[in-house]
Amino acid sequence: MNINTQEQFELILDSSIESQEFIRLTLGKYRGGEDGLTKIIVRIVQFKSSIKLSFTYGYKTKEIVKNYPIEEGVDLIKTLIGSDFMSIRLFSIKQDVQLEYGKSQNPKINFIKPTFTNPVDTNPQEHDHRKKRYIESQNNVYLRALGITNSQGNVVKTMEDKFRQINKFVEIIHGLLESSGLAGKSHISVVDMGSGKGYLTFAIYDFLNNILDKEASVIGIESRIHLVDFCNSVAQSVNFERLHFNQGNISNYSAEKSDITIALHACDTATDDAIYKGIQSDSSLIILAPCCHKQVRKQIHPNMVLKDLLKSGILLERQSEIVTDGLRALLLELSGYKTKVFEFISAEHTSKNIMIVGIKSNHSINKEQIIGQIKDIKKLYGINFHYLETLLFPDFFLSPDLADLINAELVSDRPIIPI
Structure with a gap:
């Protein structure tokens, strides 16, 4: 396995969170042993006393949400990359970064124009007071x-x-x-x-x-x-x-x-x-x-x-x-x-x-x-x-x-x- 490529992705992930450029991360192409699990979506969520990483575990028939402290959540992501999940995409306001593992387990990294260019809103309560739109006009x-x-x-x-x-x-x-x-x-x-x-x-x-x-x-x-x-x-x-x-x-x-x-x-x-x-x-x-x-x-x-x-x-x-x-x-x-x-x-x-x-x-x-x-x-x-x-x-x-x-x-x- 090309460790340098994975390490490069992990450094970009760390930097995006530290610089508050992180929007979300998706883990797909699940190869682990848990029945029914297909993907995980990771977002930042603001609680009253702290900010956490929220993991939404997507199963074929249900979703389960688990919240972790930032450092613990980042460590969990790094353990899942290349072991349980073969396709990982990081969304940040600077760029999107795609990490893919092929059959040979050699990862490839691609840099893509950012899908989202506005900082993430981590306060769901405040967000609920605004008019909900599925498709936003800004930076679209x-x-x-x-x-x-x-x-x-x-x-x-x-x-x-x-x-x-x-x-x-x-x-x-x-x-x-x-x-x-x-x-x-x-x-x-x-x-x-x-x-x-x-x-x-x-x-x-x-x-x-x-x-x-x-x-x-x-x-x-x-x-x-x-x-x-x-x-x-x-x-x-x-x-x-x-x-x-x-x-x-x-x-x-x-x-x-x-x-x-x-x-x-x-x-x-x-x-x-x-x-x-x-x-x-x-x-x-x-x-x-x-x-x-x-x-x-x-x-x-x-x-x-x-x-x-x-x-x-x-x-x-x-x-x-x-x-x-x-x-x-x-x-x-x-x-x-x-x-x-x-x-x-x-x-x-x-x-x-x-x-x-x-x-x-x-x-x-x-x-x-x-x-x-x-x-x-x-x-x-x-x-x-x-x-x-x-x-x-x-x-x-x-x-x-x-x-x-x-x-x-x-x-x-x-x-x-x-x-």
């Missing part, structure tokens, strides 16, 4: 590159709504991880379909990797090559090594296994394509913010009970949105997902504020009952077909004489409107 290089903040780290006035959207979205993701069973996973894969300029794609990568300390890989799918090139260049400049953007349409994307599928403001039936790809990918979470509802809207011919109620165009428009998204939720349930439909941000900031979430579940479902509900809704509104059912369950809902109608109504080029 990717937010600046995306035009959300200026060179002083302040949110640009015209981007304040976007910044709120980003933080609300990440807050929702945080809450959904637990209910989906993904909270205990150390490796998470995400596909963002219709990623646009990448505002939320960068934020979810940052949150999963740098705040939750997971090894998350994120792919953005976008049809416009200039946005793909732009986002890839930003990802490289901020050292987001597992964030990549690929050119393509949602309907043509080759669905691979992914833990989370996202489609935010994919226009009309592109949302349905994203749902279908998420189910094909066996995603634990499918997260959608639909935009435009043309496919069902063009078909609605309500029966006499509803005809007078929906004679106003604005009411028919809003009803078509409800029907479209309600059927999407039912079709997700038929595919083995528990569903939630809610406002993810105030309509004051965007009118496209409905979010549909599918959480993969093993609970038993009454398929005949759900199929009956879908057919009854279609009959009530005079709908021939919902595009998503043509992808998922054509034999359940479609008769052969609808084939020509479907081909005539569906268009192959569906624009994508990113959030």
Whole structure:
């Protein structure tokens, strides 16, 4: 073992704590004998009478926190390096330092631009009095590159709504991880379909990797090559090594296994394509913010009970949105997902504020009952077909004489409107 390399890392660790540049340290690639342990995250915490190192032991199904005096905690870290944990990353306001042990046990050290450049807040009580944000604006290089903040780290006035959207979205993701069973996973894969300029794609990568300390890989799918090139260049400049953007349409994307599928403001039936790809990918979470509802809207011919109620165009428009998204939720349930439909941000900031979430579940479902509900809704509104059912369950809902109608109504080029 190259002792000099490990000693170099240990000296940098000591110096970062002494100079108050230390932010946190993660220990991964566990090779010890304790069942279920996957990683340890070390932070500095201020108590009433002392400062300590707080160790969060991450197991597959739980977390345990232990606090140690600074000197004792540092000694413990040094005993774990290279023996129980093969990947160690130090975050400081000066630089990030990565120490990796290969199969030969020879460590390699890499120096990386700092992920965080503000001193750590060691007082949790004082911190709780401030407004909690998952993604901070100060010293956030990717937010600046995306035009959300200026060179002083302040949110640009015209981007304040976007910044709120980003933080609300990440807050929702945080809450959904637990209910989906993904909270205990150390490796998470995400596909963002219709990623646009990448505002939320960068934020979810940052949150999963740098705040939750997971090894998350994120792919953005976008049809416009200039946005793909732009986002890839930003990802490289901020050292987001597992964030990549690929050119393509949602309907043509080759669905691979992914833990989370996202489609935010994919226009009309592109949302349905994203749902279908998420189910094909066996995603634990499918997260959608639909935009435009043309496919069902063009078909609605309500029966006499509803005809007078929906004679106003604005009411028919809003009803078509409800029907479209309600059927999407039912079709997700038929595919083995528990569903939630809610406002993810105030309509004051965007009118496209409905979010549909599918959480993969093993609970038993009454398929005949759900199929009956879908057919009854279609009959009530005079709908021939919902595009998503043509992808998922054509034999359940479609008769052969609808084939020509479907081909005539569906268009192959569906624009994508990113959030």
